[in-house]
Structure formats: C-alpha cells, structure tokens
Amino acid sequence: MADTVLYEVTDGLATITINRPEAMNAMNTEAKVALRDSLRAAAADAAVRAVLLTATGKAFCVGQDLKEHISLLAADRETGTRNTMNTVREHYNPIVRALTEMPKPVVAGVNGVAAGAGLGFALAADYRVVADSAKFTTSFAGVALTADSGVSWTLPRLIGASRAADLLLFPRSISAQEAYDLGIVNKLVPADDLAAEAASVARALADGPxxxxxxxxxxxxxxxxxxxxxxxxxxxxxxxxxxxxxxxxxxxxxxxxxxxxxxxxx
The missing domain is CATH 1.10.12.10 (Lyase 2-enoyl-coa Hydratase, Chain  A, domain 2)
Known part of the structure; x- marks a missing residue:
C-alpha cells in the first residue's frame, strides 16, 4: 500500500493508519485510493478478524485535501468537465461501504480532529475510542457542500435527526466530551493513552467470536x-x-x- 496509508496485520488484527501528518491527514487522491484499497484488503483477508483505523500526528483526518481540490476544480473549469466531485462515487463511498459492510468489527482510534470525510470515517466504524483532546467538525456546509462519506445516514442515527441537522446546517467543532455526551464516542480516554486503549479494544475484538x-x-x-x-x-x-x-x-x-x-x- 502507499505510504499515505500504512497497513499491518498482526495475529488477526489489521491496523490501518492514515499517514499524512504534515497535512493533518487530509485526503488527497493517493490517500483515498490507498485507504479504499487497504480496507478492501482487510475485508477480503480471512486471517483478519478485526480492524483498527487510526492516524499519525495531531489529527485523525480533516477530510478532503482542499489544496488538491482547488487545482482539480480549476482543471474542470478549463476543460468544461465536472470530474472533481466523482471522488464521492470513486473513493468516499467505497471507503464507507468497506468499513460498514465488512463482516468484522472496525474500531476507530480518533487521536485528533475528525472533520468532513474524516468525521464520516469515524462514524462508519463500529466502535470509537477517542482522545479527550480530539474534536469533531461538521465542515461540509462551511465550504458550500452537502454531507458525504455516509454522515447523513450515520450521524442522525447516533444523535438524532434534530441534532444532526443543527450540526450540519451550522458547521462547527465539538469537543470530545460533548461528542461523548451526544453518543458519538464509545470510549473517551486521555490523549496519551489513546494508542494503547484503541489497540486494546481492537485486540479484544480480534480475539473474540x-x-x-x-x-x-x-x-x-x-x-x-x-x-x-x-x-x-x-x-x-x-x-x-x-x-x-x-x-x-x-x-x-x-x-x-x-x-x-x-x-x-x-
């Protein structure tokens, strides 16, 4: 797999790590392809019994890489095409389907901010272990876009339609504690303990039925x-x-x- 996403399988546990810390793990095309393919590999591997999705650096994933996005939009204008938004169909939808449809549990170890598509990835996991310093951001409307990465399905099911509409219509960051109180977070831990706690939860599932x-x-x-x-x-x-x-x-x-x-x- 590409260096933008690290993939490792140990004793039934696949650890998939988003690895663009210099960009707060924003998803450029390379990273989206690598994450999609890593999740598909884990889903198809009979030796994998659970998956841990996490990230390096200070952020979990801030969503779409807007620097790349701007250049792709400019290319669309020059050519008269609308190819840029195909990324939802080609990348984000397959990523979320892989997370939700694989017949094995997925743990998200959320080490920092999860925004936009990054929020969607976290919500698509079956269990979320979250650092107390993390933040969740519904950033879509802030850049004049609608929800993607399954957020319009997962978020209201976790916190209710009214609260989901509030967060999506008035995009803002909420703290890890507020996310826990709303029901987004399963386990809230000190930031220094996040890696060990997330791995422990994922390992327990990998060793289970x-x-x-x-x-x-x-x-x-x-x-x-x-x-x-x-x-x-x-x-x-x-x-x-x-x-x-x-x-x-x-x-x-x-x-x-x-x-x-x-x-x-x-």
Missing amino acids: TVAYAAIKESLAYGAAHSLGETLDKEDELQSKAGASEDHAIAVQAFLSKSKPQYLGR
Missing part, C-alpha cells in the same frame, strides 16, 4: 432500515449461522468448564 460479531454488525445495519417483523426474521437467520459456528461450541464448553474461551474466529 468473529462469526458472532459479523452477525451483530449485520443485524444492527438491517434493523436500522427494516420493520420489527423483518428484523426478527433476520435475527433468526443470523442466529442459526452463529449457533453453527465453532466459536459457539467453544463458548458453551468454556462456560460449563468455567474456563476462558479461546476462539478460532470461525
């Missing part, structure tokens, strides 16, 4: 858009899969023997 986690992730997404009756049928389907897994048998035996289960991820 992978089939069950995949089913939980799928059932939550399904239930968000379907009726109770339809969701009950989906739960029946997914519980049958989880119940047939080796991990379920291991868990039951460990419970009976009062020992700690050693899951295989299948």
Whole structure:
C-alpha cells in the first residue's frame, strides 16, 4: 500500500493508519485510493478478524485535501468537465461501504480532529475510542457542500435527526466530551493513552467470536432500515449461522468448564 496509508496485520488484527501528518491527514487522491484499497484488503483477508483505523500526528483526518481540490476544480473549469466531485462515487463511498459492510468489527482510534470525510470515517466504524483532546467538525456546509462519506445516514442515527441537522446546517467543532455526551464516542480516554486503549479494544475484538460479531454488525445495519417483523426474521437467520459456528461450541464448553474461551474466529 502507499505510504499515505500504512497497513499491518498482526495475529488477526489489521491496523490501518492514515499517514499524512504534515497535512493533518487530509485526503488527497493517493490517500483515498490507498485507504479504499487497504480496507478492501482487510475485508477480503480471512486471517483478519478485526480492524483498527487510526492516524499519525495531531489529527485523525480533516477530510478532503482542499489544496488538491482547488487545482482539480480549476482543471474542470478549463476543460468544461465536472470530474472533481466523482471522488464521492470513486473513493468516499467505497471507503464507507468497506468499513460498514465488512463482516468484522472496525474500531476507530480518533487521536485528533475528525472533520468532513474524516468525521464520516469515524462514524462508519463500529466502535470509537477517542482522545479527550480530539474534536469533531461538521465542515461540509462551511465550504458550500452537502454531507458525504455516509454522515447523513450515520450521524442522525447516533444523535438524532434534530441534532444532526443543527450540526450540519451550522458547521462547527465539538469537543470530545460533548461528542461523548451526544453518543458519538464509545470510549473517551486521555490523549496519551489513546494508542494503547484503541489497540486494546481492537485486540479484544480480534480475539473474540468473529462469526458472532459479523452477525451483530449485520443485524444492527438491517434493523436500522427494516420493520420489527423483518428484523426478527433476520435475527433468526443470523442466529442459526452463529449457533453453527465453532466459536459457539467453544463458548458453551468454556462456560460449563468455567474456563476462558479461546476462539478460532470461525
């Protein structure tokens, strides 16, 4: 993978690190392609049981690289094309789909500001461990754009439609504590502890019952858009899969023997 995104797999845990600290991890085309391809690689790798998405430097991701964006808009004007905004379809949408649709849990270790698409990446994760010095910014309308990277779907489901509209219509930064109070943050930790705490959460998931986690992730997404009756049928389907897994048998035996289960991820 490109140096703008670092990719490492250790004992079932894929760590994906956005690595443009000199630009506050703004997403230029190279970084977007690398992040998309890294997430797809993690999703497709049977050896990967959980993913940790984090970043180097003082920011998690400030969204679109506006310096590159301005030059691409200028090129569009010169050629009479509108190619620049294709990045939503070609990059941001596939990134969010990879985060939300892979059958394994994703932890976001948010070390600093998450703005625009960076906010979208964090919200698309299944669990957010956040430094107390981090900030979340709904910056889209501030540059005369609408929400992308799934924010119009994820944000209202986390904090409610009214609060989401307020943050999107009147873009501003909110502190990590305010984000925690709103329900955006799962675990708030001191900044110095962020790397260790995020890795610990991700490692616990990588060592856990992978089939069950995949089913939980799928059932939550399904239930968000379907009726109770339809969701009950989906739960029946997914519980049958989880119940047939080796991990379920291991868990039951460990419970009976009062020992700690050693899951295989299948």
